[in-house]
Amino acid sequence: MPPETNDTRIWMLDAVRGTLILGVVIFHIIWNLESFGVLPFSFAESPISTAVSRIGAAGFLSLVGVGVKLAYGKGFRAAKFAARVASIAACAMLISVATYALDSGSFIYFGILHVIAAATLVSVLLLRAPPGVCATIGMIAIALPHVFNITATVSRTSAWTGLTRDAPDSLDFYPFFRWAGWVFLGMALTTPIILVCRRLSPPGIEKYRLPNVVAWVGRRSLTIYMLHQPILYGLLGALVALRS
Secondary structure (H helix, E strand, O other): OOOOOOOOOOHHHHHHHHHHHHHHHHHHHHHHHHHOOOOOOOOOOOHHHHHHHHHHHHHHHHHHHHHHHHHHOOOOOHHHHHHHHHHHHHHHHHHHHHHHHHOOOOOOOEOHHHHHHHHHHHHHHHOOOOHHHHHHHHHHHHHHHHHOOOEOOOOHHHHOOOOEOOOOOOOOEOOHHHHHHHHHHHHHOHHHHHHHHHHHOOOOHHHOHHHHHHHHHHHOHHHHHHHHHHHHHHHHHHHHHHHO
């Protein structure tokens, strides 16, 4: 989730990113309610929910690519870039450790933050590449798992690549090949995405509270992503315990 700089930050990008993060929060609220038996149906694992979450993930990863291009494309500072990648990787590892403690059989070994960290690290090689090159690499990364498998063995040491036929159970799984491709496509489409965002930003929209709240969420996406589920799960668990 590399941030744009203050000079390049675009309100609509923050708003779209914030909308996607709020979608994740809503999904986790439903998932938590189902986990505690509050809801009598299973929506979080339904085909519709899965499709919506995958579309949202592709959109969010594309915005990661846009953010990388905006933040580092014109003036790459290694220390700043390394610090950002390290912070995302540390959060990813924290999620792995926490979910392993909760459920070692289906812990998150390569989730959305893992692929963001890995794709951001690789993206440094594409900062000066023409959009066509970024787009080609992105499409290859997305298509590769559908045409090539390196092994049929179910192992976490290889499943993270996305090039295995099967993968161990995981609460959240976004293998590198396929999902990193959306980051590279976002880099390729940075210019048209920015043009669209600027044209779709109504004049004076920043003056209104609700849109500003959504944009604020987008500017703090990593923090909110890390904190919302432990808070929601803990609060709901406490409420269910009080009622029982």
